[in-house]
Amino acid sequence: MEKILRIMMGPEDKPQAIDAPLGDYAGSGGRAMTSAIVAKEVPPLCHPLGAENKLVIAPGLLSGTTGAMSGRLSVGCKSPLTGGIKEANAGGQGAQVLARLGYAAIVLEGKPADDTLYFLYINKDGVKIIPDNGLRYLGNYDLVDRMKERYGDKITVISIGPAGERKMSAASVAVTDMELRPTRHAGRGGVGAVMGSKGVKAIVLDDTGLRMRPPKDPEKFKEANQTFVAGLKKHPVTGEGLPAYGTNVLTNVLNEAGGYPTYNFKQGRFDGAAKISGEAQAGLETKRGGLATHGCHRGCVIRCSGVYHDKDGHYLTKQPEYETVWAHGGNCGIDDLDTIAQLDFLDDNYGVDTIEMGATIGVAMEAGLLKFGDGPGAINLVKEVGQGTHLGRILGNGAAVTGKVFGVEHVPVVKGQAMPAYDPRAVQGIGVTYATSTMGADHTAGYAVTANILGVGGQVDPLKPEGQIELSRNLQIATAAVDATGMCLFIAFAVLDQPETFQALIDMINAFYGLNLTANDVVELGKSILKAERDFNQKAGFSAKQDRLPRFFQTEKLAPHQVVFEVKDEDLDTVFNW
Amino acid sequence: MEKILRIMMGPEDKPQAIDAPLGDYAGSGGRAMTSAIVAKEVPPLCHPLGAENKLVIAPGLLSGTTGAMSGRLSVGCKSPLTGGIKEANAGGQGAQVLARLGYAAIVLEGKPADDTLYFLYINKDGVKIIPDNGLRYLGNYDLVDRMKERYGDKITVISIGPAGERKMSAASVAVTDMELRPTRHAGRGGVGAVMGSKGVKAIVLDDTGLRMRPPKDPEKFKEANQTFVAGLKKHPVTGEGLPAYGTNVLTNVLNEAGGYPTYNFKQGRFDGAAKISGEAQAGLETKRGGLATHGCHRGCVIRCSGVYHDKDGHYLTKQPEYETVWAHGGNCGIDDLDTIAQLDFLDDNYGVDTIEMGATIGVAMEAGLLKFGDGPGAINLVKEVGQGTHLGRILGNGAAVTGKVFGVEHVPVVKGQAMPAYDPRAVQGIGVTYATSTMGADHTAGYAVTANILGVGGQVDPLKPEGQIELSRNLQIATAAVDATGMCLFIAFAVLDQPETFQALIDMINAFYGLNLTANDVVELGKSILKAERDFNQKAGFSAKQDRLPRFFQTEKLAPHQVVFEVKDEDLDTVFNW
Numbered sequence A, B: 001m002e003k004i005l006r007i008m009m010g011p012e013d014k015p016q017a018i019d020a021p022l023g024d025y026a027g028s029g030g031r032a033m034t035s036a037i038v039a040k041e042v043p044p045l046c047h048p049l050g051a052e053n054k055l056v057i058a059p060g061l062l063s064g065t066t067g068a069m070s071g072r073l074s075v076g077c078k079s080p081l082t083g084g085i086k087e088a089n090a091g092g093q094g095a096q097v098l099a100r101l102g103y104a105a106i107v108l109e110g111k112p113a114d115d116t117l118y119f120l121y122i123n124k125d126g127v128k129i130i131p132d133n134g135l136r137y138l139g140n141y142d143l144v145d146r147m148k149e150r151y152g153d154k155i156t157v158i159s160i161g162p163a164g165e166r167k168m169s170a171a172s173v174a175v176t177d178m179e180l181r182p183t184r185h186a187g188r189g190g191v192g193a194v195m196g197s198k199g200v201k202a203i204v205l206d207d208t209g210l211r212m213r214p215p216k217d218p219e220k221f222k223e224a225n226q227t228f229v230a231g232l233k234k235h236p237v238t239g240e241g242l243p244a245y246g247t248n249v250l251t252n253v254l255n256e257a258g259g260y261p262t263y264n265f266k267q268g269r270f271d272g273a274a275k276i277s278g279e280a281q282a283g284l285e286t287k288r289g290g291l292a293t294h295g296c297h298r299g300c301v302i303r304c305s306g307v308y309h310d311k312d313g314h315y316l317t318k319q320p321e322y323e324t325v326w327a328h329g330g331n332c333g334i335d336d337l338d339t340i341a342q343l344d345f346l347d348d349n350y351g352v353d354t355i356e357m358g359a360t361i362g363v364a365m366e367a368g369l370l371k372f373g374d375g376p377g378a379i380n381l382v383k384e385v386g387q388g389t390h391l392g393r394i395l396g397n398g399a400a401v402t403g404k405v406f407g408v409e410h411v412p413v414v415k416g417q418a419m420p421a422y423d424p425r426a427v428q429g430i431g432v433t434y435a436t437s438t439m440g441a442d443h444t445a446g447y448a449v450t451a452n453i454l455g456v457g458g459q460v461d462p463l464k465p466e467g468q469i470e471l472s473r474n475l476q477i478a479t480a481a482v483d484a485t486g487m488c489l490f491i492a493f494a495v496l497d498q499p500e501t502f503q504a505l506i507d508m509i510n511a512f513y514g515l516n517l518t519a520n521d522v523v524e525l526g527k528s529i530l531k532a533e534r535d536f537n538q539k540a541g542f543s544a545k546q547d548r549l550p551r552f553f554q555t556e557k558l559a560p561h562q563v564v565f566e567v568k569d570e571d572l573d574t575v576f577n578w
Helices: A030-041 A094-100 A140-151 A188-197 A218-234 A236-245 A247-257 A278-287 A322-328 A337-350 A354-366 A375-387 A390-396 A398-405 A428-436 A449-454 A468-485 A491-497 A499-513 A519-539 B030-041 B094-100 B140-151 B188-197 B218-234 B236-245 B247-257 B278-287 B322-328 B337-350 B354-366 B375-387 B390-396 B398-405 B428-436 B449-454 B468-485 B491-497 B499-513 B519-539
Strands: A003-008 A016-021 A055-059 A073-078 A085-090 A103-109 A118-123 A126-131 A156-159 A173-175 A184-186 A200-205 A291-294 A305-309 A315-318 B003-008 B016-021 B055-059 B073-078 B085-090 B103-109 B118-123 B126-131 B156-159 B173-175 B184-186 B200-205 B291-294 B305-309 B315-318
Touching (some): A003 A126, A016 A126, A030 A055, A030 A103, A030 A468, A030 A519, A055 A094, A055 A188, A073 A094, A073 A188, A085 A173, A085 A188, A085 A519, A094 A103, A140 A200, A173 A188, A184 A188, A218 A499, A236 A291, A236 A491, A247 A278, A247 A449, A278 A291, A278 A305, A315 A337, A322 A354, A354 A375, A354 A390, A354 A398, A398 B398, A468 A491, A491 A499, A499 A519, B003 B126, B016 B126, B030 B085, B055 B094, B055 B188, B085 B173, B094 B103, B140 B337, B173 B188, B218 B491, B218 B499, B236 B491, B247 B278, B247 B449, B278 B291, B322 B337, B322 B354, B337 B354, B390 B398, B428 B468, B449 B468, B491 B499
Parallel strands (some): B003 B103
Antiparallel strands (some): A003 A016, A055 A073, A055 A103, A085 A184, A156 A200, A291 A305, A305 A315, B003 B016, B085 B184, B156 B173, B156 B200, B173 B184, B291 B305
């Protein structure tokens, strides 16, 4: 990770690859890297799909090492969905392989002179930029098959589907997993549209002949990693709940808590929740010969992923995540796991964010295009997105645009980005994160569900405003730092509850880089990332008034608790005062 | 004008009409009235289509009197297009009749409990709120015919077409002219969508049996009015250019100046300009038995309107305005007046803003949906809007949404509202108005074309940044004040150049109301209106960063002058420092 690969796409010259020194960006990884480059190099008022925007793809500080859980790949840019800065990260093999290839980041810059479609092929011998219009509008699965035929099965593919090529604001960037399936997505904020605007369909990585990145102090690193792994295995969430049932273990939990947004955020409980719960899903997967426990990248010890087979026992999709099951499930009134799995496959194949798509279909249901609960109708809508019909283009640009086009008032977005699977009225801490995050509504930016619902990292009453600001603030800071390491965010459960696991993480970084960071340095890192992102957003035109939930969360009571979002505006404005 | 009519549409109760006292709003008219009510009563962060927004319809201070030119009707709300405050005004008979009915404003409030469609009938005996789902999706022309059958031809109709019913952000509010044709529109900012969200299809006014509003000092009023009219007749723009050729007299002028935005703001001159100029249009109208000179309301002495007949000599539409001819003409590369006239008719009938629709079709052409110059294709697109197809819903929500849905970078909007017919690179003063107006890109908010191009009210080099801030600032202040009087903005040509005409306007107000206003009071009125609007917009989330043109105006040179927009950001931020 001693260099940055800059791909200049034009328009003046033919696309070319330049190996650039790290310069000011030395020591940055993941979200710290993507946000630093975007904040420094992208004019905040530029058009997200124009030549001035840049797409930055960066492994974390510990990616490509033998450290467990270090497989997150950050993708950053100015977002076409929110208009602000964006970092979305994905699991899969991308971060590890890119780091071993020596790149701290790939930056796609400029804009091609014409609409030729390109892909990159990167191995130990260098970088090739290859025009190939034959890839046009391929789904991610077919695209990967094409690349496998050409380059064998030792590759990792980072790609966009037709949604990204059509520059839809819900378009994701897909990353292949250990089985070379394009199932892990940097989903949020339309990062795939920016990749599409650069004319880049795929980045094919091959680290054959390259070794794990060596730590400065191998012994200390190994020891810290062992302590870290032991901590993850010991904690009930990362050692039991997530491996057994995946993220979808949350369906029953949130439904029970009355914070499961149902029928486009109309109520907090869904009658069909049990039918689509993680428990039901794991049972079905096992019965059909899929996998209920599975890792998305080498070095994962939590293994919250899985493999979902259809009724005939054939691979259909990876185990849909909780957010996906909710977005296409309870949010749309759909209680059938096979329907949800098909939607998950279509989303992955076309390359769209499952959260945004589920929220969008909920808005389309609200608009009367189809009825809540209409599974086949929902599948047809996502197919429209894949085909790029006029309706598909509306939906593929997300819930806010869909609401605007169909004149719908009840649209659950912040900064144009759809809310995830936690109603902010019944989980007020996550409401603070939705409202104030630099990313738009994003649960991963400060996962207050921990102390609000799960009793992890303390306890804060989810139905009351008290304590939520501080909770969200601290989580947003910690998350930004974790997102810089390349670590999967799920380590946070153990890190929040077990001081020795947090220390082990710091020890890993110190042993690897020969540093002496303290917990305080980690906090400062998180703050500095958030500050750079907030500054960018302000220059892009956001004021405090964008740090708000849609009005209906203050005016419409949520059943069963009959609550509204009660955190005051003036308190929201203090989240970034530290 | 001693009361306000508040129509409570629900949702708790059946719609009901309440006569309310003027209270704090006494002495306000037109834009001063609409902006005061919106600023005071509408939560800035509410959804524009929700129950909390209000649609305010207000005649000007001098409407309903014998004063010349006092026929503008202001329509205000929180805009679904810009997200900020909105005032759009229209000619036609509405202001006069409403004022004579005694109403200083009609305010549509709340939201009906179901999707029943209503219309209001107001005469000297009172107000009726009549449910009539048979009106659904009627075009404005058919709607007016229906009302004529029912109430005779002494009525004035304020209405929305299918675009407003579908809550499209480009939807206008139509007002009938002297011939009871729905040809005058409060076009900008989606005011028609807000009327649609209130479930009100039409407001039918009948002032039979009511008299002109009496001045406090009839003699002085008459005298001032005579001086005022003489001033208008004397000035070359209002006395010669506008009567002879209508607003479209500007086509040749702007094209010559190199500021005529062509092919979606790609160049500043259009080869086909002469074919669609006001001179060509007036000739054609006269030849076919239409009218090249015509007033849009009783009391108009400029008479810049006209009547456009088709090839067979039958009425097709009113004389398309310069902005319309440009939007559907040069901006789309269309040089055929009959095509443009058909587009104008369709826009009026469906109830959409001609500027927004023309700009939107330009963006659709940019996106490759059809070729520049494709007149039949453009007509088909507008028909899609009228039919409410998926494509029509995209287009009907304006240029910004259309650009977003189709991934287009080159979208000429400010605050989400499409730019009118003057390229801000070649007419830099109007660029300052586009950027900073509280309304989004709006030429009427501060018509710097005067001193930049027409040599009215001084001379400021249109290609240079010097002097543009002051020019735009003063015009924005003056315009806000004029918009409060109910006066047609075209009086400004004479008022700017002839001190005695300006004084006559002040004398009219003083004589009518028994006041002693000075020129300075008029300036203060304008400032106070702008201040209320700016405050609202800030609370709605606008920062200085929304007071900017799209980046391409700074990066792409405009032929023939090879200029970019050169007014500095920090200077734009001083427009409202007075």
